[in-house]
Amino acid sequence: MNRTTLPGRPYPLGATPQRLGTNFALFSETATAVRVCFFDENGVETDCVPLKERTAFVWHGLVRDIKPGQRYGYRVEGPWDPANGMRFNSNKLLVDPYAKAIEGQVDWKKPIFAYDVASGDEMKFDPQNSADGVPKSVVVDPKFDWSGDCPPDTPLADSIIYEVHVGGFTKQNELVPEKLRGTYAGLASDASIAYLKKLGVTAVELLPVHHFIDEGQLVDKGLRDYWGYNTLGYFAPMSRYSSCGDDGCQVNEFKQMVKKLHSEGIEVILDVVYNHTCEGNGLGPLLSMKGIDNVNYYRRVPGKPQYYMDFTGTGNTLNLVHPQVLKLVMDSLRYWVTEMHVDGFRFDLASTLAREESAVSKLSGFFDVIHQDPILQNVKLIAEPWDVGDGGYQVGNFPVLWAEWNGKYRDTVRRFWKGDEGLLSDFAYRFTGSSDLYQGDGRKPSASINFITAHDGFTLTDLVSYNEKHNEANGDDNKDGADNNDSWNMGAEGPTDDQAINELRERQVRNFLTTLVLSQGVPMICGGDELGRSQRGNNNGYCQDNELTWYDWKLDVPRQRLMEFASKLIHLRRDHPNLRRRKFFQDRKIRGSVVRDIAWYGADGNEFSDANWNETWAKSIAILLNGQTLGVTDEDGKEVKDDSFLFLINAAPEGVEFKLPESPSKSQWRQVLDTQNLDDPFESCEFTEKVILGGRSIRVFRDGAK
Numbered sequence: 001m002n003r004t005t006l007p008g009r010p011y012p013l014g015a016t017p018q019r020l021g022t023n024f025a026l027f028s029e030t031a032t033a034v035r036v037c038f039f040d041e042n043g044v045e046t047d048c049v050p051l052k053e054r055t056a057f058v059w060h061g062l063v064r065d066i067k068p069g070q071r072y073g074y075r076v077e078g079p080w081d082p083a084n085g086m087r088f089n090s091n092k093l094l095v096d097p098y099a100k101a102i103e104g105q106v107d108w109k110k111p112i113f114a115y116d117v118a119s120g121d122e123m124k125f126d127p128q129n130s131a132d133g134v135p136k137s138v139v140v141d142p143k144f145d146w147s148g149d150c151p152p153d154t155p156l157a158d159s160i161i162y163e164v165h166v167g168g169f170t171k172q173n174e175l176v177p178e179k180l181r182g183t184y185a186g187l188a189s190d191a192s193i194a195y196l197k198k199l200g201v202t203a204v205e206l207l208p209v210h211h212f213i214d215e216g217q218l219v220d221k222g223l224r225d226y227w228g229y230n231t232l233g234y235f236a237p238m239s240r241y242s243s244c245g246d247d248g249c250q251v252n253e254f255k256q257m258v259k260k261l262h263s264e265g266i267e268v269i270l271d272v273v274y275n276h277t278c279e280g281n282g283l284g285p286l287l288s289m290k291g292i293d294n295v296n297y298y299r300r301v302p303g304k305p306q307y308y309m310d311f312t313g314t315g316n317t318l319n320l321v322h323p324q325v326l327k328l329v330m331d332s333l334r335y336w337v338t339e340m341h342v343d344g345f346r347f348d349l350a351s352t353l354a355r356e357e358s359a360v361s362k363l364s365g366f367f368d369v370i371h372q373d374p375i376l377q378n379v380k381l382i383a384e385p386w387d388v389g390d391g392g393y394q395v396g397n398f399p400v401l402w403a404e405w406n407g408k409y410r411d412t413v414r415r416f417w418k419g420d421e422g423l424l425s426d427f428a429y430r431f432t433g434s435s436d437l438y439q440g441d442g443r444k445p446s447a448s449i450n451f452i453t454a455h456d457g458f459t460l461t462d463l464v465s466y467n468e469k470h471n472e473a474n475g476d477d478n479k480d481g482a483d484n485n486d487s488w489n490m491g492a493e494g495p496t497d498d499q500a501i502n503e504l505r506e507r508q509v510r511n512f513l514t515t516l517v518l519s520q521g522v523p524m525i526c527g528g529d530e531l532g533r534s535q536r537g538n539n540n541g542y543c544q545d546n547e548l549t550w551y552d553w554k555l556d557v558p559r560q561r562l563m564e565f566a567s568k569l570i571h572l573r574r575d576h577p578n579l580r581r582r583k584f585f586q587d588r589k590i591r592g593s594v595v596r597d598i599a600w601y602g603a604d605g606n607e608f609s610d611a612n613w614n615e616t617w618a619k620s621i622a623i624l625l626n627g628q629t630l631g632v633t634d635e636d637g638k639e640v641k642d643d644s645f646l647f648l649i650n651a652a653p654e655g656v657e658f659k660l661p662e663s664p665s666k667s668q669w670r671q672v673l674d675t676q677n678l679d680d681p682f683e684s685c686e687f688t689e690k691v692i693l694g695g696r697s698i699r700v701f702r703d704g705a706k
Contacts, residue, residue, distance in 0.1 A: 015140075032079075036073075071136035073134065074096060082306055094292055099138065101236050102232065104135040104246065108216040115283075138247060155446075158202065160517070168549050171550040184237070184256070196266055203380075205269040208231065208273055210270075210273065221475045232287060237250050270346070274320070281310070381401055382402070383402050395408055402447070406521070411486060413452055413515055449521070450522060451516070452512050458535075460529035465492075466537040469483065494537060506561075515698070517570055535548050601624065601658075603622075603659065645702055657692050660701070668686045670701060
């Protein structure tokens, strides 16, 4: 078929449907020719059309009569010179980096490598056609009825984030229609919405939903990528999570999910992976950018362009120093905000994005562009503030507008409740918003995204049930995953019938959840922790797309009890601004007198001294938060006030008798939470002078409580 082409336009990049056909635009500074090739619904290549126009290194043309739903890919010509970073091979079909939808998965048995795999020589050119083994880009109609969409726009300080896997969340939920389980529509189903609202979270943070591929070594083992940190397309929602197919309808299904979640007051945050792609190093497949303009899209070793710089541990690093690659990332981010209506992003290995030549820089082009962008400066920006390169651990060092996964919070809280000594002072910093990390650079407590567990590592149940990782199912002889987990099994490795151990584990889980939800900063709950989800000691479930990682909705009594506990705990936080302060603690003067907004006490009822803080063996403390000193006003200019709270915290195995300090309102302290009371932890009762705080437990009191 000979299709008619018009010059078209160099912008926007990607495939853009128009009245006469579809405009195609592809950036490549080093290519010598570009063709766009079309495929029918059976994957048969029907035509290849050269894009003859080239403007500012963008190859473009409008191909007549091409409509939404059309499958396509690129064949790009240029030098074959791997030693100098040139890996062009027009026999290989390439996915459009700007594709709005992608159909199919990689077939690793097909010739998807640019070089001769049989010889193992990456310098030897492979002439075989790869089209049968490569996913196809899909032309997408952008029209969607967003009328009535009203994003919740919850302030970050008021947010409670729920990290969740789109597929695993509903895969085994029998309340969700079978066809919708494991899909975008399943996450937006009535059953899912009802659960999220009952739990009380304000935002779901979705593990990667940019279209990704399964690694070849996983396919060989009968496994596949579950987490999704193996991106192929930065604009296309992962087709695996679609209930309607993968011919482009997944785009509208994703939009419907966002619109439904918004209507129920729940925001959508995406976990995004702009630090690397699925193409790996020189021995990886040729699927997209590597065959389009390898020397510009990827960072290469200075003086040795054959080799890739790898700050991610995946084989390559995206070259955000190059303006066009930075534009790709920015275009992707803006697309997901403006066209898909998401509310924010969590950036995987964000330190990589901030690297200039090699070091991490607060003044990098990536930060500069985001901070001046009128769209992106108003969404939630969350960094995973580390990568695997030298100097990559940057917790506390990201600029204003950014929040961070607080790895120091995770490590300190785990070790404190495990019973390690010398952590009381650091625990106090983490519990009150990590002012030592975020106060000095103009940020607020909401800059600290507090978490104890996440997708990567033990679940909360496994954290209190295993001393060692058990990753045998991954097929790497248990060598993968972190070895140091700061976990404690309480005396038995894995499940046990010992009632005392099980009760202690349940109490420890409650201690962790109470600490997390009631700390200053923003809590992020690893989805399923509130259901007692276990991965049987596997702390690296990236390749376990099965019952091991899927949420189990058949709850026994302890797990149902845990879910109810988590829900009430979350609503306690939501009901009280004193538990989610906008500002760091600082004593204030009111009518000439200093009013304490926070105070620390020992078991004897006396305020902590420097000597107390230096007692490395100390594991218990009382913390008073004065609800009359929030330092903020409401929309009418009226000063916001709240009840005061007193926390009694004891990580020691033995109980402690605490003398209660006087409440700021001079009223009686009323207990609102006791993690040691497994049957009725929220039982309300008044206390006057002294309280026996059990070993490894928390009690929370409120003044003026009814």
